[in-house]
Amino acid sequence: MPKSKVRHILGLSGGKDSAALAVYLHDRIPEMEYFFCDTHKELPETYEFLERLKARLGIQIKYLEADRGFDYWLEMLGGYLPTPKARWCTKNLKIIPMEQFICDDKAISYVGIRADENRDGYISRRPNIKAVFPFKKDGLVKSDIIQILEDSGIGMPSYYNWRSRSGCYFCFFQRKYEWLMLSEKHPDYFAKAIEYEENHKDGRTFTWNEGERLLDLVKRKDDIIRRHEEYMEREKQNAPEKPLAEVLADVLDSQDTAEPCFICQL
């Protein structure tokens, strides 16, 4: 592609908002380049959802990889797991590969933040990259996004009935209920997440959740699930017409004010 041409890029996270944006813009911007920053720590449901998107829209998705993966950086950092305040994973596995992909080209980056969100996150400060927010501009909210995906025949990612955000299976932005569901849906990944916490030569333990090991979290499973079900019941009574995935997302969002970065979770 000639350097003078402005590139149009859309980063897919494996979540509903960026996927809906791809559907929304597909006919309007035929030259759009779609990409996904693959950490190799993703859920299989994420890859399956991206395949569905590709097939339905007839698009190519470029899978971007960091030169060095998560385990390399973890070792370099002495086993120090990433946290909301130290998101070295986002920087090394998502942002740098994206900037390498764009290089010095002029690019418009389409971001799926909705009109009903007051979210901030990574927007490249590079002068050659301009971020735009079509859903914000056109006033589209969560129910519109779900409708776009339903109407397109793509639907929601299948993990949405137990987890409301895309991202790595061990993402520290997961809520306690989501960790417990990971232990049920993907016990092998849950076991690996425990290994990341426990398996350090010097005997130290790092935790994904502040102050609580996963081994201790599972001991409180019944209590966490019971409370989650109570919240769900209340939310369903308040809004009986809401789809279940939306009820779940609202319940989980209400328990957590942490804002994940949208390069991972949109």
Ligand code: SF4
């Ligand atoms: S999804 Fe979570 S763990 Fe994975 S790169 Fe993003 S912030 Fe880090």
